[in-house]
Amino acid sequence: MDFRFTPEEQAFRMEVRQFIEDEIPDVIKGVEEIHSSHIELEMEVVRKIAARGWLGAAYPKEYGGRGENNVPMTEYILLDELHLGRAAGISLTITYLVSIIGNTLLSIASEDLKQRFIPRILNADIRFAINYSEPDSGNDIASIKTSAMLDGDQYVVNGTKRFITCADTSDYMWSLVRTEKGSRRHRGLSIMLIKTDSPGITTIPYKMMNGIETCDVIMEEVRVPKENLVGQEGQGWSHLMEALSRERFTMINFKGVSGPFDRFVQWVRTAEIDGEHLAEDPVTRQRLARQHLDMVGGKMMQLIAASRAVHNDYVPTVEAAASKSWRAVQSWPKADLAVEVMRSYGLMTEEDANAPIDGLWAAEYCWAGHEMSGAGGLDLNRKIIAQQGLGLPRWSN
Amino acid sequence: MNLEFSEEQKMLMDSARGFLESACPLDKVREWESLPEGYPSHMWPRVVEMGWTGVIYPEAYGGLDLSIMDATLLMREMGRVALSTPFLSTVLLSGRAILEGGSEEQKKDVLPAIVEGKRLVSFGFSEANARPNAASVKTTARAEDGGYVLSGSKHFVEFAEQADQILIAARTSDSEDPEQGLTLFLVDARAPGIHYETLKIMALQPQARVTLDNVYVDSGNVVGEVDQAWSVLNPTIQVATVVLCGYMTGLAERALDMAINYSKERVQYEQPIGAFQAIQNYLAAAWTKTTMGEYMAYYAAWLIDNDISSREAVATAKAFVGYASVEATQVATQLHGGMGATADARTTPFLKWAKQLQHTLGSCTYHETVVAQEIIDKDPLGLDVSHSVALT
Numbered sequence: 001m002d003f004r005f006t007p008e009e010q011a012f013r014m015e016v017r018q019f020i021e022d023e024i025p026d027v028i029k030g031v032e033e034i035h036s037s038h039i040e041l042e043m044e045v046v047r048k049i050a051a052r053g054w055l056g057a058a059y060p061k062e063y064g065g066r067g068e069n070n071v072p073m074t075e076y077i078l079l080d081e082l083h084l085g086r087a088a089g090i091s092l093t094i095t096y097l098v099s100i101i102g103n104t105l106l107s108i109a110s111e112d113l114k115q116r117f118i119p120r121i122l123n124a125d126i127r128f129a130i131n132y133s134e135p136d137s138g139n140d141i142a143s144i145k146t147s148a149m150l151d152g153d154q155y156v157v158n159g160t161k162r163f164i165t166c167a168d169t170s171d172y173m174w175s176l177v178r179t180e181k182g183s184r185r186h187r188g189l190s191i192m193l194i195k196t197d198s199p200g201i202t203t204i205p206y207k208m209m210n211g212i213e214t215c216d217v218i219m220e221e222v223r224v225p226k227e228n229l230v231g232q233e234g235q236g237w238s239h240l241m242e243a244l245s246r247e248r249f250t251m252i253n254f255k256g257v258s259g260p261f262d263r264f265v266q267w268v269r270t271a272e273i274d275g276e277h278l279a280e281d282p283v284t285r286q287r288l289a290r291q292h293l294d295m296v297g298g299k300m301m302q303l304i305a306a307s308r309a310v311h312n313d314y315v316p317t318v319e320a321a322a323s324k325s326w327r328a329v330q331s332w333p334k335a336d337l338a339v340e341v342m343r344s345y346g347l348m349t350e351e352d353a354n355a356p357i358d359g360l361w362a363a364e365y366c367w368a369g370h371e372m373s374g375a376g377g378l379d380l381n382r383k384i385i386a387q388q389g390l391g392l393p394r395w396s397n
Numbered sequence: 398m399n400l401e402f403s404e405e406q407k408m409l410m411d412s413a414r415g416f417l418e419s420a421c422p423l424d425k426v427r428e429w430e431s432l433p434e435g436y437p438s439h440m441w442p443r444v445v446e447m448g449w450t451g452v453i454y455p456e457a458y459g460g461l462d463l464s465i466m467d468a469t470l471l472m473r474e475m476g477r478v479a480l481s482t483p484f485l486s487t488v489l490l491s492g493r494a495i496l497e498g499g500s501e502e503q504k505k506d507v508l509p510a511i512v513e514g515k516r517l518v519s520f521g522f523s524e525a526n527a528r529p530n531a532a533s534v535k536t537t538a539r540a541e542d543g544g545y546v547l548s549g550s551k552h553f554v555e556f557a558e559q560a561d562q563i564l565i566a567a568r569t570s571d572s573e574d575p576e577q578g579l580t581l582f583l584v585d586a587r588a589p590g591i592h593y594e595t596l597k598i599m600a601l602q603p604q605a606r607v608t609l610d611n612v613y614v615d616s617g618n619v620v621g622e623v624d625q626a627w628s629v630l631n632p633t634i635q636v637a638t639v640v641l642c643g644y645m646t647g648l649a650e651r652a653l654d655m656a657i658n659y660s661k662e663r664v665q666y667e668q669p670i671g672a673f674q675a676i677q678n679y680l681a682a683a684w685t686k687t688t689m690g691e692y693m694a695y696y697a698a699w700l701i702d703n704d705i706s707s708r709e710a711v712a713t714a715k716a717f718v719g720y721a722s723v724e725a726t727q728v729a730t731q732l733h734g735g736m737g738a739t740a741d742a743r744t745t746p747f748l749k750w751a752k753q754l755q756h757t758l759g760s761c762t763y764h765e766t767v768v769a770q771e772i773i774d775k776d777p778l779g780l781d782v783s784h785s786v787a788l789t
Binding site for chain 1: 398399400401402403466657660661668669671672673674676677678680681682684685686688689690692693695696699700713716717720762765766768769772773774785786787788
């Protein structure tokens with residue numbers, strides 16, 4: 001066991017850190033998710049990252065990659081540093097592009113799709129939205145109704161999707177649809193790439209409690225070329241499982257939770273309220289220490305997942321689900337604690353110039369609501385741990 | 398960054414698990430609770446045969462000279478079968494303190510004897526306030542007749558009445574700084590003036606309160622430098638705390654294994670209870686915390702093995718594992734339903750041990766006060782950002 005980065009890993013880490021300092025504008029730091037108002041700025045940064053070759057390290061040279069080994073650690077370090085550098089939005093964009101869609105294309109798509117999309121992914125001149133959930137299909141994604149029926153050499157798509165972040169700012173939607181008429185549950189599903197500006201698509205953006213935007217997507221008689229089918233028709237469920245395990249491993253970084261908490265502890269060290277030094281209060285000290293334990297636990301589970309992926313050629317689905325569920329479990333308690341310690345000042349938002357710590361904790365409190373549901377949220381991830389990790393039986397329906 | 402076990406570590410764990418599973422089946426472990434000595438004394442020679450009593454001592458004293466990480470892995474296996482032994486007091490605390498601070502003569506006298514199972518040395522440190530810090534030591538040692546006279550009392554001393562010797566921490570001089578003025582004495586357990594009062598507690602091992610009523614100790618039995626014992630005790634206690642986290646992890650893992658298996662077999666409402674989401678939630682949450690705690694212990698052990706500052710990591714690990722192992726054993730008991738609450742329940746020793754060890758070498762609350770000092774009173778974020786340790 002070695003908890004140190006190797007000299008090569010550490011050198012890469014320092015290089016990424018320097019890049020973040022030099023190249024990422026302050027206005028997009030601290031943005032937890034992609035903000036539509038900063039899309040262009042973000043994509044400019046992602047293209048600079050692409051230009052350094054960091055996006056394609058694992059990809060074969062024929063698609064514009066570098067064909068290197070030991071890449072999970074490179075990818076891990078890149079995303080981890082972006083989270084630490086408060087550039088989670090950039091990290092998320094890269095995750096969508098490279099980790100989820102690019103990797104899944106590489107694994108299952110036709111040669112034609114690989115040639116068309118992977119070079120563009122590695123150059124960061126394309127954007128995707130992930131198009132799975134529907135108004136009546138949240139965690140139970142096998143119940144989706146959106147249909148895509150083959151008509152000549154095109155699919156005709158009808159249905160409504162919900163919580164499709166970036167649908168209004170992307171080129172393509174990576175979509176889960178039902179290609180077999182009358183099929184139920186996991187059967188008859190397929191994955192396809194739907195061009196966002198196709199006739200018949202209406203995107204309706206709305207705001208979440210934490211300020212980020214997401215969309216409903218209404219698809220009426222949308223025609224999609226047959227070549228945009230990803231993998232096998234009818235095999236959408238197994239393709240989806242592969243894409244989801246990549247998502248949970250890479251998208252969910254615990255530093256997004258522990259980073260704000262570490263900054264809060266730093267603030268407490270010198271903070272005063274009406275002449276009282278917060279750092280001297282025994283109850284505050286005890287509660288901060290207890291929260292610190294849980295932050296270390298979350299970071300540790302993320303390291304366990306990364307190490308097992310790197311050293312065992314293994315997709316750490318269960319460990320990633322544990323990290324993600326812990327992120328959800330800790331989200332409100334850490335915000336509750338910070339607001340409690342800051343008293344009413346903790347409720348002041350970033351719009352108030354006098355808000356301590358730039359109103360971070362009012363924002364974190366609202367962000368926590370999203371943590372409970374994003375990427376399967378708490379309940380689905382616990383189901384993954386229990387059933388895939390501990391071998392407990394499936395729920396009966 | 399690599400959190401995988403080495404091949405040697407896998408072999409160490411496999412051989413330990415194979416031996417312990419056959420030597421300590423659960424029904425035996427339950428029977429041993431009613432032995433008059435309060436622990437399975439016949440198991441100690443078998444532990445000796447395995448070579449584990451020398452796990453962290455140099456080869457020169459008959460030891461295996463393995464790392465703190467390896468010792469933690471070994472203790473995890475002992476925790477998995479809830480084996481009660483004097484390992485903590487004799488090997489990890491007293492023997493280790495003698496290794497850290499003793500003269501060559503003392504080391505040669507004591508360490509091979511411990512390794513060979515010929516001697517038990519209890520650890521007379523803890524006192525009335527039951528905390529593992531220097532300030533809790535109030536026992537005094539006054540110089541007299543070329544030796545010292547010890548007076549005071551030691552609480553919750555494990556295997557005190559069974560031991561041949563007791564290593565006593567006492568105050569030889571007063572100081573503003575409680576970490577100054579402590580001295581260690583290696584005392585014959587039957588020396589005149591030592592009295593034992595057996596404690597009746599929930600623990601599944603013998604413990605006693607030791608009263609020192611003007612016990613005379615020759616100055617040749619001072620271990621380390623006079624007044625400077627904290628520099629020996631502190632690293633010794635840190636190491637033992639981490640290794641103990643391994644045992645606590647083993648307890649939690651085994652209890653969860655039992656709960657998981659039971660949940661797959663036990664049918665209610667016409668299905669295995671493990672198919673209910675409520676049950677799955679309990680087990681998923683407990684597994685998550687137990688696994689985090691396991692690696693937090695490895696992390697602290699790794700820091701010690703690599704001479705990297707570890708005070709925060711040790712306290713964080715002990716507090717976290719303290720909560721995690723207690724919660725896991727409580728969940729395991731709960732999921733066994735009414736049977737889990739019976740006197741003969743197989744989960745009971747795990748439940749009791751986890752609660753006891755949560756309070757051994759400092760409670761969660763105690764370790765949180767240490768964590769608070771480390772994260773609030775020290776440098777911002779308590780870390781150097783160019784550090785290559787992955788967890789920071």
